[in-house]
Amino acid sequence: MMKKALSIILLLALLVVFFACSPAERTAYGFSMGSDYKVSYDFNGDLDKEIADLFASVESSYSVRVDSSVLSRLNAAKAGEMITLTSEENEVLYQAFALASATRSAFDPAILPLVKLWGFDPPYEMNGEVPPADIAILKATILSEMNQFTLYHDLSIITKRSDDAALDLGAAIKGYAVGRALDLLREKGATKGLVWLGGTVGALGDSYPIGVTAPRESNQDYAFRFTLSDGEICATSGDYERYYEYEGKRYHHILDVNTGYPASSDVISATIVAKDGLIADAFATAVVVLGVEKGVALLEEYGLKGALVTKEKKVVTVGLTVTIKDTTYEIV
């Protein structure tokens, strides 16, 4: 009798162990901020709605394509008009200003007038675009400098100097949203999570292998991989994402406000790993603009990790271990 009871108890224990081994992984899918998102997480419950609401709220605050967003209101405002910020908007903009300054405007949230002039604003049709005239570029460059804006951080107010100056955090807000999603998962008690929003990725509670696209190939295979650890966010920028060709020359969407033209550095793709998503996204763009020498110096100065791909298919790493898959690439 004892033996029978013992057997049953043992069996039940084994069943518990067996089913406990297969985690209750859930995945939320959707679209936000002009990209698709996929959030996988281990949690005894459903956070899909919270995740969708979070992304929708970031989009409604910061998207220049949502008329009521703080950026749309600022962009539609007249010179000198005061736009009042919520405490969150105040902090996000403060960080964006700091990042523009830290990267010597290689990351420039005020670049929208130039982006529009070059035709890289939505809907990204890229058919028959013609590079703008030099004089128009010069005018737009002046409008696209961060000094067009003044943030009164203590007062939570922002103003601008020209009617036509415009802010766009499109290059960095996805990183911010991924960071917020990791915070949400952590606060709710999810044990593991992988957040993807349009190519910006965040890891929670585990390490994940991430492949980085070969910039000039079209088959979407990856050139090399690295490991994204718990609490880290990676963002990738590349000149291959949007571009057009005119008279045999290639014009891509990552513009350098210091020249008014598409960045012409030796870096064609930069993947940056940071604890903060806004930083990862902003630096990824900045490093493509700056090139290897200045980019590496900047990453070292701020203690960030990254992998830069050059035109010659060399992979330059800063604090990151990468494994090459496509052997036409070479680690230097």
Next chain:
Amino acid sequence: MRSYKPTLFRIWDVVLIVLLLVLVGLTVYFALAPSAGESAEIYLRGEKVATLPLHKNGEWSNEHIKVVVSDGKVSVTETDCPDKLCQKSGAIDQKGASIVCLPNQVVVKITGKGEVEVIV
């Protein structure tokens, strides 16, 4: 000769052993063979609408877009969206890769075995 009644296995022992074997088998199955093969998952507005195995030709379409599996790769072959970025993405077969059509809210993702979780 003394009569010998076997006591090594009784009915509950047998039940336990059989169940244990089943559990071991299931564990090995799920641990070692998480996927029978790679496949392309198709999502429309965030909902999974189809799973196409890559080892055989197949397709999925609606009035806006057509997704085709051919020679072990998946691609968007027809779309009515303005930029056609999804079609320009070409054919994919690596786990973690995806094709996105924002105007039509369609995402194609490769799942299955692979060295990376996602491709950025």
